[in-house]
Amino acid sequence: MLRFYNTMTRKKEVFKPLKKGKVQMYSCGLTVYDYAHLGNLRAYVFVDLLKRWLEYRGFHVNHVMNFTDVDDKTIKGMQKEGTTLKQYTRKYITAFLTDLETLNVNKAQIMPKATAHIREMVELIKILMEKSLGYKGSDGSIYYDISKFEDYGKLSKMKIEELKAGARVKVDEYGKDQASDFALWKAWSPADGEVFWDTPLGKGRPGWSIECSAMSMKYLGETLDIHTGGVDNIFPHHENEIAQSEAITGKKFVNYWLHNEHLLIKGRRMGKSLKNFHTLKDLLRMNYSPMAIRFFLLSTQYRKQFSFNFEGLEAAENALQRFYSFLDRLENVGGCEVGEDITELIYTIEKDFEEAMDDDLDISRALAAVFNLVKEVNSHIDKKLLDPRGAEQVKNLMVKINKALGILDHFWSRKKEKLSKEAEDLIKKREEARSAGDWKKADYIRNKLREIGIILEDTPEGVKWRIEKQSI
């Protein structure tokens, strides 16, 4: 039984989509004013896992993830570089898409940009004004009057009165009636320079949250099955989306709200403002492999804060290596014609894995099941109890599990890796030295190969080689 923790109800709920077998899912994407850091990427690795798991369970997922390509920060950044908004944001969009590819994150079918949906947003704002939920402030901007939306605060469990009283709510420096009202449409100001749209609402640009209301409605309909985002989006962004969408349609906006927790570094949230972040590129430059980084980001359940550190990354690298050695071993089982029947083991592991994942993507528990499989099967191989048919069964399960995890793809596609002629010759020479009992020479050659990243292992079936820190 697939269950997710719904931020709205603060409970785990059995997942049931509106239409059988189909999931309409919207993910808040990135504001593209800078390169994504690992904290950002965690959010998208989580979404990827979620989507993969839904697909594993047989759902067809219709997934939309937006780009916020106009806001204060993008405008500021663009001006600083003396370029256009489009050029400025394109750079970061491209970089972000590359990051996703590197981390083996499957892209959403639709990745709309806010700036390409101004018309849709204007339409929605007009409806809100007709319903007198929106009003024009003294500065010409249009605001949402949250006091008119009864349910305001239902997602974040905040009370409007407390918002008003909150010590940190800015004094009303704009033209809105209440400090807690939020902008649907921001009137042009000289600081915006070239960035504005001439619309029936006036010259200006959209507020932040209206884009998600507009784009989700356009591509997915009035009620979504799942909406994801970081916990920092709960208030005010998602609260505002609800207020907009539900006021407009009169229908429930989202059935399941899923929010991922933050990645921490040295006990604090990884973020741009604290300048305590690492980008994917930084880590790749330090020679960490993309799949280890994916595994690292994946290996803690999405609702838990967890800390980035290099030890953890190293551990992920090693854990992954364990999988690789295991798969390697599986493909070379021999010396056992009729082994033990492992059907039951396979079944148990599969069940453990699936039950854990079904339980709000409890990945740690799920991975424990996979590691148990590795251990059990390794033990079988050691005792020569695994026959080729059993190996095939295990491999099939690993392939299936990997559809959800997406960490082993490169292992199977990597096969093209070949040794250089020099390395091959060296291995041959070492074999000759070994059979002659010349250990000194054999070890010398082995060390030499190691220096160029080739690791040799002597096994009963002969010498084997592997590339250290495979770039996978």
Next chain:
RNA sequence: GCCGGGGUGGCCGAACGGUUCAGGCGGCAGCCUGCAGAGCUGCUCUAUAUGGGUUCAAUUCCCAUCCCCGGCUCCA
């Protein structure tokens, strides 16, 4: 101040109130190996923040205290 989440072995991280508290990483030892690597086995002191309570039984429920993180402002 208000509202959330959390404190489990060297590190990371699971756990319907109940057989020895998963699993990973690291370290040590043994088996295997010419050695190494991989793998397996075992160990890593009384591991569940503290103090009470409920219960036959509590990591798990309740209360109090201490500490950490987050949201209340643009932010994945």
